[in-house]
Amino acid sequence: MTGTAPGRPPRTAWRARAKTRIAYLEAQLERERVKPCSEDRKTLVEGMRGHLKKAGTAADEDFGWRRAWSGSAAREGVWSNIRSAEVMLLQLVSDEEAAGRASEVMALVKRHLDIDDPRRVRLGQRIRPIISGDMKPGDRDLMTRALDAAYNALDDELARVRSLRNILWTATFLVLLGVTGLALYGWFSPGSLSLCFTPQTGSGASDRITVVCPTAEHHNVPAGTDASGLAQPRDILTVEIAGLAGAALTVIASLRRIRGTDAPYMLPLASAVLKFPTGALTAFLGLLLIRGAFVPGLSDLDSRAQVLGWAAAFGAAQHLVTRLVDDRAQMTLAEVGRPTDAAADPERAAVKEMVAEGEPAALGPPAADRSGNGEYEGPLEGAREGTREEERAEEPGRRPGS
Numbered sequence: 566m567t568g569t570a571p572g573r574p575p576r577t578a579w580r581a582r583a584k585t586r587i588a589y590l591e592a593q594l595e596r597e598r599v600k601p602c603s604e605d606r607k608t609l610v611e612g613m614r615g616h617l618k619k620a621g622t623a624a625d626e627d628f629g630w631r632r633a634w635s636g637s638a639a640r641e642g643v644w645s646n647i648r649s650a651e652v653m654l655l656q657l658v659s660d661e662e663a664a665g666r667a668s669e670v671m672a673l674v675k676r677h678l679d680i681d682d683p684r685r686v687r688l689g690q691r692i693r694p695i696i697s698g699d700m701k702p703g704d705r706d707l708m709t710r711a712l713d714a715a716y717n718a719l720d721d722e723l724a725r726v727r728s729l730r731n732i733l734w735t736a737t738f739l740v741l742l743g744v745t746g747l748a749l750y751g752w753f754s755p756g757s758l759s760l761c762f763t764p765q766t767g768s769g770a771s772d773r774i775t776v777v778c779p780t781a782e783h784h785n786v787p788a789g790t791d792a793s794g795l796a797q798p799r800d801i802l803t804v805e806i807a808g809l810a811g812a813a814l815t816v817i818a819s820l821r822r823i824r825g826t827d828a829p830y831m832l833p834l835a836s837a838v839l840k841f842p843t844g845a846l847t848a849f850l851g852l853l854l855i856r857g858a859f860v861p862g863l864s865d866l867d868s869r870a871q872v873l874g875w876a877a878a879f880g881a882a883q884h885l886v887t888r889l890v891d892d893r894a895q896m897t898l899a900e901v902g903r904p905t906d907a908a909a910d911p912e913r914a915a916v917k918e919m920v921a922e923g924e925p926a927a928l929g930p931p932a933a934d935r936s937g938n939g940e941y942e943g944p945l946e947g948a949r950e951g952t953r954e955e956e957r958a959e960e961p962g963r964r965p966g967s
Contacts, residue, residue, distance in 0.1 A: 579829065583624045583643045587617055590650050597657045606657065613653040620646035637727055640829060641720075648716040655709050660700050667695045667708060674711045677718040684711040722901045726830050729897050733835035733890065740842040744805055747849060751801030759793035760800050760852050760872070764865040777865075779803045779852075779872050804852055804876045805845035811880025812844025819884070819891060836894040840887050844880035851879030 594617065598610050623642035655666060671692050678685040688711045695704050751758045761778040776783040776792045779800040786795070816837050852875060855863055866872050 579640060580624050580643075583620065583647065586647055587621050587624070590617055590647065590654065593654055594650075594657075597654070609653050609657055613650045613657070616646040616650040616653070620644075620650070637830065645720065648719075652709055652713045652716065655712060656705065660705070661698070663705055663708065664695050664698055664700060667692060670708050670712045670715075673715040673719075677715040677722070678711070682714070684714050687711075719901075723829065726832055726897055726901065729894065730830040730832050730835050733832070733839055733894070737835070737839045737842060740839070740846060744842050744845045744849075747846075748802045748805055751796075752798040755796035755798050755800060756791075756793040758801060758853075759796040760804060760849075760856060761792040761796050762856060762865045762872070763792050764867045777867065777869055777872060779807075779869065779876070782869050801849060803873070804848050807873045807876035808845040808848025808880030808883075809841055811848065811877035812840045812883055815844070815881050815884040815887075816840050819888075822891070822895075832894050832898060836887070836891050839890060840883060843883040843887055847883040847886075848876040848880040851882070852876055 590613070594610065594613055600606075602610065620643045623639050623646070626639055655663060655670070658666070671688060674685050674688055684707070688707055691701075691704055691707060694700070695708070747758070759778075761776050763774050763776055772788045773785045774788050774790070776786050776790070776795050778792075778796055780797045780803050781795075783795050819837065819840075852872065854860060855866065855875065866875065
């Protein structure tokens, strides 16, 4: 047993789920341990016990101040050991129970292995005889290898999610660092990055002008005064705050596209947080382009409210770029548990070959599913196939068996 500390509830939901699974597997292990054991069986029992112990230790580990970046390592350690214990349990159970687990194994294999993967193809050939109780000596090893391959494919899929999550958090930190550096530079040297405009001359005389900055408006300023000299230390920081507000609106609007997911690492959150510093950066760059007359017909802003309004608009405009990141994040999440389909359906061809080699014809080739992806639907599809054959036989002008 893993010996979980009593009275200490799990700190996170995934730890609670992991502990529940560990407890279940420990009960299964105890049931198998009392059976007569050969040396190979004892090795599997000890190996499964070791994996469960490591999983329990990782689930209980408290990283302290390192928790922020060590949680992923703990999660991977817990679930990789649990999956290895699942594979070993499949090798320990009786033939009857292994046949009962065949549907679960096939479901995992279909979800995580490519449709042309040889292990999936071979298991597709044997799944119906296994479920019916006609297990051959190599069937258990086939199921074990296919289950282990499916778990390895799942680990690879989650590794891609974790990698993209890390990239997004790193990009967020770097953009935030750049935005902070701009604000500090503008604070200590406001004239170097001035965002002040001179929209018009004063109403009284042509030798007077108005200077509009993000934090103040200066009227009746002598003509020829350098607008950069009137810049305030808070100008860039104010523009960035307005850009953050504009970015916040796009984050709220993008929530309608976010769907719940059972994949770990909170990838949608990392994608949403990236929008905030990006909005601050695009607000600064947008006003800088206006001041430099890079926008045709828009070179001077008339009031402080216009300056902040355009800053908020440019902050919201970051969505034109970050929506590509959102799409990539959603695509990565969608790829978890969705293998790449091949052009042909090797499982269907493989089952046809099985029938041609002398297997009972009642097994029949699995028909394509109703979504048109040609995937094998498992043992229940055999009953549907028989019904389809009867319907085809009743069609006018159709000979039986044609």
